[in-house]
Amino acid sequence: MSTLRRAGFTLFEVMIALALIGLVVTKVAMVMEEARRAHEQESVSMALEDQALELIDKIAYALYGADAETLDPIMAPPFPTSKVNFHVSLGVEDGLPVWGDPEVIGLTEDGRQLFWGQNVGEGDERMVVWANSVSAMLQDELMNGIDDNGNELADELGLTFVMDQRSVTIRLTLERMHDDGKKVQATKETTVTCRN
Amino acid sequence: MGPRGKHALEGDGACATRVNEMGSRERCGRGSLRGKVRAPRARSGLTIVEVVVALSVMIVAASIFCQMLLTTSRLRQINRENALATDAARVQLERIRNRPFLEIYKSYNEELADDPGGQGTGPGHLFTVDGLTPLDDAPQGKCGRVRFPSSQVQVTTTTTSGGGGKLKGAGGGTTTTTTTLQWQLREDFQDEELGMPRDLNGNNVVDTANHSADYLILPVRITVEWKGVSGPRRIELVTQLGDFKREDDG
Numbered sequence: 001m002s003t004l005r006r007a008g009f010t011l012f013e014v015m016i017a018l019a020l021i022g023l024v025v026t027k028v029a030m031v032m033e034e035a036r037r038a039h040e041q042e043s044v045s046m047a048l049e050d051q052a053l054e055l056i057d058k059i060a061y062a063l064y065g066a067d068a069e070t071l072d073p074i075m076a077p078p079f080p081t082s083k084v085n086f087h088v089s090l091g092v093e094d095g096l097p098v099w100g101d102p103e104v105i106g107l108t109e110d111g112r113q114l115f116w117g118q119n120v121g122e123g124d125e126r127m128v129v130w131a132n133s134v135s136a137m138l139q140d141e142l143m144n145g146i147d148d149n150g151n152e153l154a155d156e157l158g159l160t161f162v163m164d165q166r167s168v169t170i171r172l173t174l175e176r177m178h179d180d181g182k183k184v185q186a187t188k189e190t191t192v193t194c195r196n
Numbered sequence: 197m198g199p200r201g202k203h204a205l206e207g208d209g210a211c212a213t214r215v216n217e218m219g220s221r222e223r224c225g226r227g228s229l230r231g232k233v234r235a236p237r238a239r240s241g242l243t244i245v246e247v248v249v250a251l252s253v254m255i256v257a258a259s260i261f262c263q264m265l266l267t268t269s270r271l272r273q274i275n276r277e278n279a280l281a282t283d284a285a286r287v288q289l290e291r292i293r294n295r296p297f298l299e300i301y302k303s304y305n306e307e308l309a310d311d312p313g314g315q316g317t318g319p320g321h322l323f324t325v326d327g328l329t330p331l332d333d334a335p336q337g338k339c340g341r342v343r344f345p346s347s348q349v350q351v352t353t354t355t356t357s358g359g360g361g362k363l364k365g366a367g368g369g370t371t372t373t374t375t376t377l378q379w380q381l382r383e384d385f386q387d388e389e390l391g392m393p394r395d396l397n398g399n400n401v402v403d404t405a406n407h408s409a410d411y412l413i414l415p416v417r418i419t420v421e422w423k424g425v426s427g428p429r430r431i432e433l434v435t436q437l438g439d440f441k442r443e444d445d446g
Contacts, residue, residue, distance in 0.1 A: 164294065165294050166293075167290060167293075167294035190286075190287060190290075191287045191290045191291060192290055193290045193291075193293040193294045
């Protein structure tokens with residue numbers, strides 16, 4: 001007498017299989033989400049780093065050609081400045097250097113925009129905003145009257161210039177808010193010596 | 197499910213034939229199971245060889261993927277290190293430029309005694325680089341080094357003291373000969389990358405004198421050596437500094 005055999009899975013098997021598949025899929029989804037978020041943060045961070053590097057190079061190249069004696073104000077540690085006025089040499093004529101119009105690089109009054117200006121306050125004034133994501137304070141610095149980040153400066157803003165004879169040390173921190181509310185910062189520092 | 201594994205038995209008693217899965221008949225030999233036990237139920241699934249091969253392929257694929265991730269991460273780290281080292285070398289060069297031209301050699305050479313502000317007051321020939329790990333044998337545990345076309349030479353100094361009162365060479369005095377090692381900026385220094393040997397003080401002669409106080413051109417080599425993620429690493433920046441204002445100033 002033959003018995004009828006039913007091919008297939010029992011309910012119990014199906015339940016176990018579904019539970020296992022659910023666990024695996026959940027775990028994979030969590031890992032994927034984590035990876036996606038990390039990748040996004042990394043991308044934002046890298047983009048900010050690139051922007052900071054580009055900006056600090058731009059400032060450095062502007063100051064290379066400046067006359068060290070026209071730098072204003074002259075600020076030595078621990079007193080930084082967030083704005084610098086200067087004149088760039090355009091060349092030599094009849095044995096005498098020819099100086100360009102007065103230029104300025106600094107932060108706007110709200111402290112969040114980095115700008116370059118020429119003939120500021122005059123009729124032919126030119127101003128260009130180079131960045132609008134400057135951090136209120138330099139990385140790891142707080143407005144508390146002391147040096148929090150160990151760079152021998154106190155309460156420095158997101159862009160600072162420190163002068164030492166003919167050289168200028170530039171520090172810049174950019175920041176951006178990530179989608180999940182996290183703050184991403186990028187800080188760059190360089191030193192240039194005025195060639196004129 | 198297809199016919200695979202299903203075997204039908206048929207025959208005329210003495211010799212049975214079996215229909216295999218391809219539909220052809222094959223003769224049963226001795227030990228035919230007909231009439232003794234039921235044909236064993238074929239097991240569907242994978243053999244151990246198949247499992248091992250599949251696992252091996254998966255492991256190889258996973259290890260290649262992991263290797264790729266590691267390589268990418270390492271490359272990123274290497275790029276970061278290179279950027280740090282290059283930037284540090286460039287900033288060091290800017291600091292050097294910031295000094296009065298004729299003080300550069302004395303401030304940044306190996307000799308402590310000739311520092312312009314007094315012995316040991318200069319920045320010296322070594323510098324640290326934040327973010328890089330110095331090599332185990334790095335001098336003073338610093339990654340960066342500034343080099344000029346200078347050599348350490350023996351200098352013999354003869355001094356006479358005592359005897360003879362105010363009259364020099366009147367006899368009776370004590371003559372002392374001192375031999376010391378001194379770092380000297382030399383035009384006869386051999387280094388092709390620095391463009392040496394060459395005239396440094398503008399007199400059109402390559403001599404063997406010490407030019408640490410009268411150079412017009414100063415070749416500089418800045419080296420950064422560090423322990424990187426892929427082993428010891430090194431970058432070099434070679435340039436020549438010139439004092440183009442001296443003639444006007446003079």
